[in-house]
Amino acid sequence: QVQFVESGGGLVQPGGSLRLSCAASRSISTYGMGWYRQAPGKQRELVATITKGGSTNYADSVKGRFTISRDNAKNTVDLQMSSLKPEDTAVYYCRTVIGGSWGQGTQVTVSS
Secondary structure (H helix, E strand, O other): OOOEEEEOOEEEOOOOOEEEEEEEOOOOOOOOEEEEEEOOOOOOEEEEEEOOOOOEEEOOOOOOOEEEEEEOOOOEEEEEEOOOOHHHOEEEEEEEOOOOOOOOOEEEEEOO
16 A cells, blocks of 8 residues: 655745645556645545646635646655645645545644
């Protein structure tokens, strides 16, 4: 089973940017991948997906602000986040879209 390690989170002011990175324990080139987030007291939600061919899709709440990308040579999936809002505050996770184990996630806090 593929393991994931997320990084790049932190505290940022509203309107700021962050780039999250997800490192996989082995090749993910044949998998569609997703970034998910879970805010306090809320269910985990899907934020963005990228197919093995590079096609992307986004939740309406982040469309136009977030960009998902992948580097199959490095077994990584990134999430570039811009124009951040307080409601983007959550723990962010990556995983294959077909399921599997969750990593520890990376905390993103948007606050002034």
